[in-house]
Amino acid sequence: MNSNTGSTGSVPVIELRNIHKKYDDLEVLKGIDLVANKGDVIALIGSSGSGKSTLLRCANLLEIPQQGDIIFQGQAVTWGKKKGQRTPSDKNQLQQMRTNLSMVFQQFNLWAHMTVLQNVVEAPITVLKQNPAEANNRGRELLDKVGIGDKCDQFPSQLSGGQQQRAAIARALAMNPAAMLFDEPTSALDPELEAEVVRVIQALALEGRTMIIVTHDMKLAYDVANHVIFLHDGVIVEQGTPDEVFKNTRSPRLQQFLAATGQEG
Amino acid sequence: MSLQYCADPSLLHGWQWLSCYLLTPKHQLFYTSFLVVFALLAITAPVVLLLGFAGAMAKRSSFLPLRWFGSIYTSMVRGVPDVIFFLFVPIALDQLVEYARHKIKCPDITAPVYQGSDFIVCAAAKMPTSNADAWVHQLWGFSLAVIAFSIVFGAFAANTIHGALQAVPHNQLETARAYGMSDSQVFRRVHLPQMWTYALPGLSNLWMILVKATPLLFLLGVEDIVYWARELGGAKTSYFEYPHPDWRLWYFLALLVFYLLLTWLSGKFFARLTDKFSVDKSRSKANSIKPTLIGIGR
Ligand SMILES: Nc1ncnc2c1ncn2[C@@H]1O[C@H](COP(=O)(O)OP(=O)(O)OP(=O)(O)O)[C@@H](O)[C@H]1O
Ligand SMILES: [Mg+2]
Numbered sequence: 001m002n003s004n005t006g007s008t009g010s011v012p013v014i015e016l017r018n019i020h021k022k023y024d025d026l027e028v029l030k031g032i033d034l035v036a037n038k039g040d041v042i043a044l045i046g047s048s049g050s051g052k053s054t055l056l057r058c059a060n061l062l063e064i065p066q067q068g069d070i071i072f073q074g075q076a077v078t079w080g081k082k083k084g085q086r087t088p089s090d091k092n093q094l095q096q097m098r099t100n101l102s103m104v105f106q107q108f109n110l111w112a113h114m115t116v117l118q119n120v121v122e123a124p125i126t127v128l129k130q131n132p133a134e135a136n137n138r139g140r141e142l143l144d145k146v147g148i149g150d151k152c153d154q155f156p157s158q159l160s161g162g163q164q165q166r167a168a169i170a171r172a173l174a175m176n177p178a179a180m181l182f183d184e185p186t187s188a189l190d191p192e193l194e195a196e197v198v199r200v201i202q203a204l205a206l207e208g209r210t211m212i213i214v215t216h217d218m219k220l221a222y223d224v225a226n227h228v229i230f231l232h233d234g235v236i237v238e239q240g241t242p243d244e245v246f247k248n249t250r251s252p253r254l255q256q257f258l259a260a261t262g263q264e265g
Numbered sequence: 266m267s268l269q270y271c272a273d274p275s276l277l278h279g280w281q282w283l284s285c286y287l288l289t290p291k292h293q294l295f296y297t298s299f300l301v302v303f304a305l306l307a308i309t310a311p312v313v314l315l316l317g318f319a320g321a322m323a324k325r326s327s328f329l330p331l332r333w334f335g336s337i338y339t340s341m342v343r344g345v346p347d348v349i350f351f352l353f354v355p356i357a358l359d360q361l362v363e364y365a366r367h368k369i370k371c372p373d374i375t376a377p378v379y380q381g382s383d384f385i386v387c388a389a390a391k392m393p394t395s396n397a398d399a400w401v402h403q404l405w406g407f408s409l410a411v412i413a414f415s416i417v418f419g420a421f422a423a424n425t426i427h428g429a430l431q432a433v434p435h436n437q438l439e440t441a442r443a444y445g446m447s448d449s450q451v452f453r454r455v456h457l458p459q460m461w462t463y464a465l466p467g468l469s470n471l472w473m474i475l476v477k478a479t480p481l482l483f484l485l486g487v488e489d490i491v492y493w494a495r496e497l498g499g500a501k502t503s504y505f506e507y508p509h510p511d512w513r514l515w516y517f518l519a520l521l522v523f524y525l526l527l528t529w530l531s532g533k534f535f536a537r538l539t540d541k542f543s544v545d546k547s548r549s550k551a552n553s554i555k556p557t558l559i560g561i562g563r
C-alpha cells in the first residue's frame with residue numbers, strides 16, 4: 001500500500017533544502033528551502049519565469065536540481081552520477097516518492113488514449129499493483145467526488161477543460177498520495193470552469209490534504225493556503241501566513257507584484 | 266475441373282467457348298498466381314512492421330553504433346529508387362548465397378569467381394540446384410522478392426514509426442513518469458499506444474505502395490499475375506486450342522480492376538483502424554470521412 005500514514009506530526013512530508021537549479025547558464029533556482037508538514041497547504045506565487053514550476057518539478061524529481069537536498073518523509077534522496085549529471089540513484093525510492101507526490105498539471109495532461117476512468121486507475125493498477133476491480137470501484141467514487149461520475153467512459157477530448165482538470169485531480173487522488181502538487185491548476189480555464197476546480201481544491205484543503213499549489217490566483221492562495229511563498233528570480237523574497245503576506249506585505253517586490261496583479265489586500 | 270462440353274473446343278461458340286476458355290489449366294495457373302500476390306503481402310507486411318520497429322528502436326537507441334546503423338539503413342533506402350533496389354537486392358543476395366556455397370562445396374576450384382564481368386560458380390553451388398523442380402526456382406525467386414520488399418519497405422516503416430514515436434506529446438510521457446511508471450511501463454502503456462495515432466496514416470500509405478509494388482515480382486522472374494496476363498493475353502494462332510487475337514488489353518484491365526478493388530478495400534480497412542486508434546475520439550466519430558490526426562491529444 002501507499003505509505004501516506006507513516007508521517008507522524010513531527011516529520012515533514014517533504015522538505016527541500018538549498019535547491020539550486022540551472023539550465024545551462026541560466027540559474028532558475030538560487031537556493032530554495034521549503035518544508036511541507038502534514039496538512040499544510042502551501043501556495044507558491046510569483047511572476048512568470050520566477051521558477052515556480054521548476055521548483056515544483058524538482059520536488060518530485062521531474063527536474064533534477066544540481067545542488068541541494070530533497071527529503072521525503074524523513075528520507076533524503078540518494079544521489080548518483082550519470083554522464084556527469086546528478087541523478088537519483090535509487091529507483092525504488094524515486095518511485096516511492098513519485099507515487100506519493102501526485103502532480104496536477106496546468107494543461108491537465110490526461111492520457112489521451114484512455115477513458116477518464118482508465119486514466120484514474122492506470123497508475124494505481126500498473127504502479128501500485130492494486131486489484132483492478134477495487135481500483136475501478138474507487139476510481140468511480142473519486143470521479144463522483146469531483147462531480148464527473150457520469151463521464152467515466154468518455155475520453156478526455158470529449159470533456160470541457162474544467163471537467164478534464166477535475167478528472168486529473170481524481171487521478172492524483174487515486175494514488176492516495178502523501179501530498180499533492182498543483183502547477184497552476186486553473187490557469188488554462190475560463191473563470192466559470194475555474195470555479196469548479198477551485199471548489200474541489202478547497203474541499204481537499206478542508207479534508208486536511210497536504211498540498212503545494214503554484215497559482216496566479218491570489219484569492220485561491222489567500223483562501224486555501226496556510227502558508228504563502230513568494231518567489232522572485234529564483235529566490236524566496238517573502239513568506240508567511242496569507243494574512244502576513246497579503247495584508248502586511250513587507251518587501252517592495254511583493255508589493256509591486258500584488259499591485260500588478262490587482263489583488264492587493 | 267473442366268466442363269463436360271469442353272471436350273472439343275473447336276465446336277464451341279459464345280459463352281460456352283468462353284467458359285471453357287477461362288477454365289483451361291493455364292488459366293487456373295493464372296488464378297492461383299493471385300495467391301502469390303496475397304502470399305507476398307501476407308508475409309511481407311508483418312516482416313516490414315517488425316523491421317520498422319527494429320529500425321525505429323535502433324534510431325532511438327542510446328547506443329551510438331546502433332543509432333548509426335538505424336540512420337544509415339533508413340536514409341540509404343530512402344535515397345535510392347525502389348526499382349533499382351528491387352533489381353539490386355535479389356541479384357546481390359543470389360550471388361552472395363552462391364558465392365558462399367561455392368566456397369563451401371567446391372573448395373578445390375581456385376579460379377576466381379569473377380572472371381571479367383562474369384560471375385561463375387561451380388555447378389554444385391548454383392541456387393537453386395540445376396536439377397531442382399520448377400517450383401523450387403519459383404520459390405527461390407519469391408523468397409528473394411520477399412527479402413527485397415522487406416528491406417525496402419522496412420526502412421520506410423522505420424521512418425514512419427520513428428517519426429510517430431517522436432510525435433507523441435512529451436507531456437503525456439512525462440505525466441506517466443510523474444506517476445511513478447518505469448521507463449518500460451511508460452513505453453508500453455502510453456508511448457506505444459499513442460504512437461499508432463501518428464503512425465497509421467503513414468503505414469496505411471505504405472501498405473498502398475506495397476500493394477501497388479507487387480507487380481515488381483514479374484521483374485524478378487516470378488510467375489505472378491502480370492506474367493500470366495501477358496502470357497494468356499497475347500494473340501493465339503489457330504495452332505492453339507483456343508485461338509484469339511491480342512487480348513492483353515482485357516487481361517491488364519482485369520488486373521487494373523483487381524488492384525483498384527484491393528486498394529479500395531484496404532482504404533476502408535485503414536479508415537476503421539485509424540478510427541479505432543485515434544487518440545481524439547470526439548473528432549474521429551464526428552468526422553467520419555477523414556479523421557484528423559495531427560495536433561491532437563495535448
Ligand atoms: N527545460 C528548460 N530549459 C531551459 N530553460 C527553462 C526550462 N524550463 C524552464 N526554463 C526557464 O526557467 C525559468 C523559470 O521557469 P518556470 O517555468 O519555473 O517559471 P514559472 O515561475 O513557473 O513561470 P510561469 O508562471 O510562466 O509558469 C524561465 O526563465 C524559463 O525560461
Ligand atoms: Mg509555471
